């Protein structure tokens with residue numbers, strides 16, 4: 001038996017899938033993929049396979065799970081245990097999570113709760129509870145316009161690298177709202193998908209994230225004369241990482257470049273070449289390239305057996321839809337993917353930062369009963385912040 | 390990608406000739422060549438095998454291009470006749486090193502490009518740019534090959550990349566050719582079927598086989614006690630012991646390490662706490678799949694030290710860590726005793 005809150009969540013999802021099964025985006029090559037779902041009040045179920053889109057839709061509508069997933073990988077035997085599946089190739093996917101971006105608003109809306117003494121703190125969880133020393137701590141991550149905006153910026157950076165550096169056509173790049181905390185992007189280029197093995201994906205992820213750049217790549221070499229350096233240092237119009245670093249240091253403030261303010265990238269690099277020793281120079285350049293790179297979650301891109309949330313299904317922690325985005329510029333994560341009903345539900349809210357759904361402002365709430373439309377009630381109940389009153 | 394090569398070039402790169410033509414040479418005998426020529430070819434073929442064993446490298450000998458060319462397939466036949474897997478591996482490497490040493494001296498960029506396209510079967514673009522970017526290939530094809538090299542200059546981020554192409558200097562291309570050549574010769578040896586080789590060479594092959602028995606398998610000699618685990622793996626284990634939650638990567642590192650030193654899936658699973666919320670925790674399923682695919686098409690090897698460093702999970706010591714590039718080698722090299730002086 002599910003508790004009243006979980007069963008209300010399931011009911012809301014179930015009604016949605018019955019009314020809007022057409023919103024579910026059926027993946028290509030369905031018979032070669034593994035499927036999985038996470039039922040409300042249960043544990044993850046994997047290694048399923050479906051022959052037809054009809055079968056799949058019926059299963060989703062019936063189970064109304066809190067999460068529906070499919071494999072990025074294509075297998076000979078998708079329903080077999082992992083060792084016997086036989087990996088053929090896989091979609092190349094990227095995940096950008098607002099939670100990884102360390103936005104300044106994090107401290108305002110993120111909370112943690114000690115499992116033992118129920119002590120609540122702001123921001124990221126500490127290693128152990130400062131009050132009772134317990135290490136079992138529940139983290140609540142929250143996404144607001146600000147942090148999802150930052151995540152969107154990262155997607156723009158990612159699109160830029162994929163197009164300019166990797167030469168992928170824009171029409172083969174599809175962006176999705178993840179349904180809760182960020183964005184997903186998949187590359188639909190059969191040639192790239194087929195060729196990239198796991199190690200190649202690791203390397204590609206490092207490139208995109210700006211990991212591992214050498215000073216020599218930027219033309220910095222202690223054996224060179226001043227003139228030679230001038231020739232080898234990157235300028236803003238260079239392609240690839242040389243140009244990316246050059247543009248970044250021109251467009252961002254660093255105290256290290258104070259003496260060369262308003263000068264071009266070459267002059268700035270010459271300055272630090274003069275003032276920094278090898279190791280600290282290397283570290284500093286790495287810091288710049290990490291900042292100029294994209295904050296992708298590398299484990300998503302490099303785990304070729306990952307199962308990924310299915311587009312057109314609901315996210316159990318928000319009730320929002322993982323949604324294909326046609327116009328990224330205009331996409332509003334608190335309007336477009338809000339697909340549940342407005343029917344009112346009375347809930348008891350333990351705690352909630354203020355939030356907006358479909359343009360309506362809610363909260364902040366603290367230990368109070370509120371009557372909310374289904375959309376907002378599910379948003380809070382999914383996060384464990386509210387219960388059916 | 391058919392190319393016409395002069396005999397002198399074919400002698401240098403004998404694997405470029407048509408496979409069909411080569412096949413004829415495997416059962417080459419005195420009647421076809423004449424005794425003098427035949428014995429020169431046979432001697433050179435033997436020398437190639439002996440060089441492989443003694444020096445792990447075949448020295449080029451271009452005095453007689455015909456002999457150099459014909460002795461290559463004959464040497465392959467000898468290696469095959471020994472039935473030694475490891476000799477096949479070293480022969481492929483030794484021949485690839487010979488090719489590399491010739492290409493390093495080669496000035497003809499067109500020839501280098503042709504050799505690459507022939508062994509790698511990948512489209513190559515000559516840019517006529519400056520020497521650092523003379524060649525370009527598709528990035529995915531590059532990655533497929535370059536991930537085996539561990540020097541940071543091979544990392545994609547340290548190569549010029551634009552519009553789907555990765556730019557390479559001559560020395561990169563030569564290094565790629567070496568790897569491709571090795572792979573190709575090894576593959577050809579594996580698929581080679583030879584019914585008979587001349588009796589004199591058969592005797593030689595048997596002698597080689599007797600003197601060079603296969604080495605013991607790595608799996609048989611590995612057994613490492615926990616004190617000998619690398620610092621990064623130890624740290625992950627300590628975190629678990631202290632009830633902390635190691636990051637996903639640390640779990641991956643530790644799991645692949647333990648599986649690779651021969652621990653069973655059950656051994657590894659007992660290390661993890663029971664709770665299993667699917668995204669963060671390595672469950673039995675995850676451990677099994679890391680283990681189950683070992684040796685299969687998709688291999689989960691232990692991430693390199695470089696990768697560990699980039700995930701900020703390296704806790705290197707000054708004893709074994711300085712000599713290794715992958716945690717799996719920890720404690721298997723001789724320790725560093727003196728402090729190495731670094732030039733700043």
Ligand code: SF4
Nearest residue numbers: 619621694703704710
């Ligand atoms: S150097 Fe390698 S083995 Fe040593 S701690 Fe770092 S990652 Fe581990």
Ligand SMILES: [Zn+2]
Nearest residue numbers: 114117129132
């Ligand atoms: Zn506490």
Ligand SMILES: [Zn+2]
Nearest residue numbers: 105144146147
């Ligand atoms: Zn925020």
